[in-house]
Amino acid sequence: MPADTACHLRAATDRRPFVLLASFAVLVVLALLALRLGYRPVTWADLGGALTAYDLADPEQIVIREIRLPRLVAALVAGAALGIAGTLIQGMTRNPLADPGLLGINAGAAVGVIGAAFLLGVTAPVQYVWMALGGGALGAAAVFALGGGAQASPARLLLAGAALTAFFLAMIRGLVLMSRQSLETYRFWVLGGFDDVTFETLATLWPFFFAGALAALAAAALIDALALGEDTARGLGVNVGGAKLLCGLAIVLLSSSTVALAGPIAFVGLIVPHMARAVMRQDMLWLAPCAGIFGAGLMVLADLVGRSALFGGTMQAGVMSALIGGLILIWLVRRTGGRRL
Numbered sequence: 001m002p003a004d005t006a007c008h009l010r011a012a013t014d015r016r017p018f019v020l021l022a023s024f025a026v027l028v029v030l031a032l033l034a035l036r037l038g039y040r041p042v043t044w045a046d047l048g049g050a051l052t053a054y055d056l057a058d059p060e061q062i063v064i065r066e067i068r069l070p071r072l073v074a075a076l077v078a079g080a081a082l083g084i085a086g087t088l089i090q091g092m093t094r095n096p097l098a099d100p101g102l103l104g105i106n107a108g109a110a111v112g113v114i115g116a117a118f119l120l121g122v123t124a125p126v127q128y129v130w131m132a133l134g135g136g137a138l139g140a141a142a143v144f145a146l147g148g149g150a151q152a153s154p155a156r157l158l159l160a161g162a163a164l165t166a167f168f169l170a171m172i173r174g175l176v177l178m179s180r181q182s183l184e185t186y187r188f189w190v191l192g193g194f195d196d197v198t199f200e201t202l203a204t205l206w207p208f209f210f211a212g213a214l215a216a217l218a219a220a221a222l223i224d225a226l227a228l229g230e231d232t233a234r235g236l237g238v239n240v241g242g243a244k245l246l247c248g249l250a251i252v253l254l255s256s257s258t259v260a261l262a263g264p265i266a267f268v269g270l271i272v273p274h275m276a277r278a279v280m281r282q283d284m285l286w287l288a289p290c291a292g293i294f295g296a297g298l299m300v301l302a303d304l305v306g307r308s309a310l311f312g313g314t315m316q317a318g319v320m321s322a323l324i325g326g327l328i329l330i331w332l333v334r335r336t337g338g339r340r341l
Contacts, residue, residue, distance in 0.1 A: 016286050019279050023293045027076075030297055034072050034304045035064055071194035073202055075299040075317065077209055078194075078262045079272075081254035083295020084216050086269025087276065087288050091223040092247045093157055099269035100255035103161040106266070107168035108139020109259035118175045129205055129260040136256030139164060140248055192265035192318020194303060205257050212253030219247040220284040265318040268295055271325040298325060 036047050042060040049055060050064035082100065089098040100106050112135025116128040146160035176183040222243040225236050234240055258265065275298075276291040299317060302324055306315035 016280060020286075020290060020293065023290065023297070027293055027297045027300070030300045030304070031072055031076065034075070034300050035068050037304060038068065038307050070197050070199050070202060071303065072300065074194045074197040074261055075303045076296045077202070077206075078258045078265065079268060079295040079297065079299025079321075080292035081209055081212065081258045081295070082265060082268040083272035083276070083291040083293075083298075084213070084288050085251045085254040085258075086295075087273040087284070087291040088216055088219060088223065088247050088251050089269070090273050091220075091284055091287075092226060092244065095158065096274070097158065097270070099267075100251065101264065101266045101269065102158060102165070104139040104143040104164035104168065105136045105252060105255045106139075106259055106264040107165040107172075108142070109133070109136035109256040110264050111135045111139075111168045111171050112256075113260065114172050114175045118179045129208070129257070132260035133208065133252070133256045136252045136259065139168065140252050144248065191316040192263040192321070193306075193316035194262055195316075197261065201261065205261050208253050208257040212250050212257065215246055215250035215253060216288060217285075219243065219250050220288045223247065223284045263318060265299075265321060267322045267325045268298060271329050272298060275328060 032047070035050075036042055036044065040060075040063060042064060046058070046060040047064060049058065050061035050069075054065055055061050086099045089100065089103060090096055109132040112131035112133070113128050115135070116122045116131035120127075122128050122131075143157060143160045143164050146164070147157040222238055225232070225238045226240065226243055255269070272291050272295040273287070275294050276287055280287050280290045298321055302320035303317040305324070306317050306320040
């Protein structure tokens with residue numbers, strides 16, 4: 001290995017803890033701003049009181065504890081989940097354009113939610129989480145089966161994902177046309193947002209996010225070996241089928257839980273891995289946590305901007321994340337010429 005290449009790799013490796021710590025510090029600042037700012041700004045004293053000595057008679061503290069805090073936690077969890085899921089998908093398929101939305105997982109989970117509203121009359125995330133998880137799992141399984149199973153190529157996965165997504169979206173349109181209740185449920189989460197998230201919803205969903213994070217951590221240690229080629233991975237003692245199954249399980253848990261929590265938020269799983277690689281560009285065990293932090297930060301920023309006075313406090317986080325992420329992607333493409341995407 002040339003000396004200059006070795007020095008570059010050592011420098012990149014040495015800066016990884018600093019990048020994570022700095023990113024986490026920025027995320028903490030964003031979280032505090034999200035609690036304080038909004039269509040109805042509050043003071044730092046109100047924020048401190050709401051977090052340390054909650055006063056049920058103080059309207060500002062009620063806004064912080066009952067509205068802003070649960071939606072902040074939801075934005076953090078959803079953004080981190082989508083960032084990690086997108087990184088796993090791109091690493092497993094070795095395709096920089098892969099994300100949960102492109103591979104049919106979000107659309108499958110969406111069919112589960114609409115199906116639950118149409119057939120069972122359920123409308124709350126606490127009730128339809130199982131349908132969302134089942135739909136996401138069905139979508140992922142169908143895409144990988146149509147894409148070739150264990151021999152799936154990135155191109156075939158994308159084609160299968162596009163076909164299944166179109167099919168699922170057609171099912172959704174048919175169901176919402178037949179049922180007003182399904183239409184109301186569809187309108188609630190189709191753009192993606194955290195307006196009606198409560199601590200009860202978070203308490204129901206956190207085990208799935210936690211299980212997905214654990215599966216992602218275990219899968220991250222195997223994806224780098226898969227990136228060398230399946231034959232090489234087998235030579236290193238990796239169970240290729242088991243590694244793909246574990247990675248798929250993590251992706252389904254993280255993505256489907258996010259759909260159940262906030263709706264089918266698009267683009268985050270696509271852009272965040274590229275943002276993380278722009279500053280990390282090392283093994284998956286470092287890249288996945290970085291993507292999680294970046295994804296959480298992007299969602300918090302999108303939610304904060306969307307509920308500011310500039311947009312009348314009504315713009316959904318899913319819309320703002322696409323707008324912000326699109327600008328970031330354009331900047332990355334112009335900066336790198338697309339070589340790192």
